[in-house]
Amino acid sequence: MFLKDVIKEFVFEIRLRNYSERTIKGYKNNISKFARYIEVEFELVEIEDISHVHIKNYLNYLKSNGLTEVYINTILKNLRSFYKYCFNEGYCLNIASKVGWLREKKVVIKTFSDNEIRKMIDVYNYSSYINARNKCIMAILIDTGIRNFELCQLKRNDIRETIIYIMGKGNKERVVPISPYLKKVMIKYERIREGYLKNNILHYDNYFLSYRNKPLTIEAIERIVKLCGKKANVNENIRCSPHTLRHYFAQAQLKNGLDVYSLSRLLGHENVTITKRYLQGLKDNEVLELGVKSSPLMNLRK
Numbered sequence: 001m002f003l004k005d006v007i008k009e010f011v012f013e014i015r016l017r018n019y020s021e022r023t024i025k026g027y028k029n030n031i032s033k034f035a036r037y038i039e040v041e042f043e044l045v046e047i048e049d050i051s052h053v054h055i056k057n058y059l060n061y062l063k064s065n066g067l068t069e070v071y072i073n074t075i076l077k078n079l080r081s082f083y084k085y086c087f088n089e090g091y092c093l094n095i096a097s098k099v100g101w102l103r104e105k106k107v108v109i110k111t112f113s114d115n116e117i118r119k120m121i122d123v124y125n126y127s128s129y130i131n132a133r134n135k136c137i138m139a140i141l142i143d144t145g146i147r148n149f150e151l152c153q154l155k156r157n158d159i160r161e162t163i164i165y166i167m168g169k170g171n172k173e174r175v176v177p178i179s180p181y182l183k184k185v186m187i188k189y190e191r192i193r194e195g196y197l198k199n200n201i202l203h204y205d206n207y208f209l210s211y212r213n214k215p216l217t218i219e220a221i222e223r224i225v226k227l228c229g230k231k232a233n234v235n236e237n238i239r240c241s242p243h244t245l246r247h248y249f250a251q252a253q254l255k256n257g258l259d260v261y262s263l264s265r266l267l268g269h270e271n272v273t274i275t276k277r278y279l280q281g282l283k284d285n286e287v288l289e290l291g292v293k294s295s296p297l298m299n300l301r302k
Contacts, residue, residue, distance in 0.1 A: 119232035129196035136189035145249030168268035250278040
């Protein structure tokens with residue numbers, strides 16, 4: 001059986017399982033690239049002729065091209081799911097199960113200081129729709145820690161009085177709180193948005209729209225954050241991105257005393273192990289301060 005035909009079948013299968021389009025696209029791209037590599041390097045197109053050695057060769061090829069262990073493990077995760085499906089359907093052996101995970105390096109992502117965040121939130125004002133929109137985008141990313149794609153797909157009816165409904169990875173819904181500070185920014189943005197769009201026929205109900213009244217893309221949000229960091233003169237060694245803002249949110253919440261389990265729910269992580277990575281970015285003195293805050297004797301009721 002041709003590998004490319006099974007890939008098409010697998011994509012149909014995960015679509016039936018109600019995977020998000022973003023997840024489906026990732027699976028399809030990663031597995032298809034593997035198939036092309038196997039065909040070019042080994043002239044193999046039949047799924048039965050491929051062994052776990054070929055998968056290892058592909059992973060080594062990716063590593064030699066500078067891809068990180070985290071990224072390669074994501075690809076291996078996709079291949080494992082694919083070959084598990086193939087095995088269950090009786091097409092071939094589950095060869096991917098013989099390939100071990102790569103040991104991931106502990107990378108501490110440098111994030112923003114509180115002062116840099118203050119400067120970034122002040123970059124945009126309410127002088128125009130675009131400025132008000134960008135200010136609200138920055139405020140939501142900083143104060144909720146939601147992902148870039150989650151922000152892009154926010155709809156107006158996802159916004160309630162004190163909470164925001166988020167559709168996260170794997171179509172899993174969660175809620176994040178709206179702080180009084182954030183609420184004030186959102187009210188001002190919504191008022192300006194209403195005036196700006198009142199004479200337009202809208203085809204989209206996204207909370208954030210471009211000046212052409214279309215949903216913002218992930219790339220557009222990246223540019224907004226990057227430009228904001230540049231205008232705020234953020235440390236050039238820090239990558240100004242929505243993901244770095246997510247890191248800032250997580251570390252700020254931990255420093256402010258939120259427990260890692262509650263933080264995991266706010267971030268939409270599958271398990272707390274992923275959330276614990278944010279602890280690596282905390283300095284020793286910050287961890288010690290947390291210890292004092294949570295001291296059993298200091299918190300005893302008098």
